[in-house]
Amino acid sequence: MSKTAIIYSFNSNKTAKAGEKIKEAIGKSLDVEVVNAEDITEDKFLSYNQLILGVPTWFDGELPNYWDEFVPALEDLNLKGKTVAIYGLADQVGYPENFADGVGIMARLLRDRGATIVGSTKNEKYEFESSHALENGNFMGLVLDQENQARLSKKRIDDWVTEIVKVFKK
Template sequence: MNKTGLFYATGTEKTAAIANKIKNAFGEDTIDIVPVERAWKKDFEKYDYLIVGTSTWFDGELPSYWDEMLPELKELDLRGKKVAIFGLGDQVNYPDNFVDGIGLLAEIFKGVGAELAGFTSTAGYYFNSSKAVKNGRFLGLAIDTEIQPEKTEERIRNWVEELKEQGFGK
């Protein structure tokens, strides 16, 4: 049985709300919640599939809970594992670094051998620049609860269906 772990900071209200919506879209017992504030190297390595969530702080930075983990994350061996990333951002007030956190985490996880999954279209978003965009697509699921809250449910539902097709949540 393949296992999926959902990693996010449980103390961040908006990211936690989106993570819970993702978990519910998969079904209650199909993925494990792992608070990133208490995660260790072994927690990341024990899952075949990882979903990781972050917001983007300030001018395109990772929040402190991820930033503090960088030394440990860079020591992971995730070869043969898939990682899907979701991120929150504000495309109007931060158009020059919208959901940069997705791109920053993607670089780290790819650097330790993980295969990235769950790319999404940039259509319907309005921003200038993002480290989360490669080859015209987001490297994960971009959520803007400030400007486009009405699109959140559908974006999550579509993303989760795509991830299920790739083996997540089984």
């Protein structure tokens, strides 16, 4: 049986709230364990077959400290057989030149180590200059902008969860 985790920082307010809404949208469709990203270890990370990661973009396109500090461990892991969906919060008005870069940084890092990245979303109704989260015109995960488009988040979450649950159930 596949083990699924949703991992985000319990101390990153908006990312945690989005994680709770994602977990709520998943409902009984999947058995999901919620894990604090600030307490993640290599063994814990590897114990899951399917992961949903909350990866906001900080400052000028950086990973948050808790993920950045885990990157050296990730770089040494073989993630073949892992399926990962990533969501991230970003601000397209305040940081248009590196909008949602954290999603792209994490997606590429994990994919380069053998993970399958799922849950891409369309780049529609966003206005920004550039983003490392874009690949072939789509975001490499779910991008939420609570600063400027909070009213769109519920539908974006619901649509994304519907898609990733289909993949995770296979």
